[in-house]
Structures are given as structure tokens and as C-alpha cells.
Amino acid sequence: MIDSEQKVSIRTALRDSRREGLINFMEDLIELLHQEGYSFQDLLEALAGWGYRQQPPTDEVIRHLEDAALELHQLTTNRSKN
Numbered sequence: 001m002i003d004s005e006q007k008v009s010i011r012t013a014l015r016d017s018r019r020e021g022l023i024n025f026m027e028d029l030i031e032l033l034h035q036e037g038y039s040f041q042d043l044l045e046a047l048a049g050w051g052y053r054q055q056p057p058t059d060e061v062i063r064h065l066e067d068a069a070l071e072l073h074q075l076t077t078n079r080s081k082n
Helices: 004-035 040-054 058-081
Strands: none
Touching: 004 040
């Protein structure tokens, strides 16, 4: 039987794997968009427009953005220490 600590470890590994796959996908997408004359700002504006049409709860969007900003800060802090 898998204990709760092991479950957390497995979930974390799966989340990290999915995130890495999404990062690779986004790198390719951004490169392709750049080749077609679009900028990163164009992509962000398109995502904002799409998000507005989806009308997710504003608090949920803010929470995800804050979580992403915190993770990015932690990553950059860890890289600067190495």
C-alpha cells in the first residue's frame, strides 16, 4: 500500500513531468509564432482574450498567476545560488 508521503511524491513527479512537457511545447509554439511574425506580447494578448471569453472566476486566475510568479521567483533564486 502506498502511504500518503509516497502519494505526494508521485503527484509532485507527475506534475513536474507535465509542466516540463508544457514548457517544451510552449518553446516550440513561441518559436513558430515568432517565425510567423507574432511577438510574445501578441501571444499574451491572445491568452488574455481567450481567458476573458472563458470567464473563469477572477480569484482563481489571480491565484494561478500568483502561484506561477512565486514558482518563477523560487526557480530564479535557486539558479542564482548555484
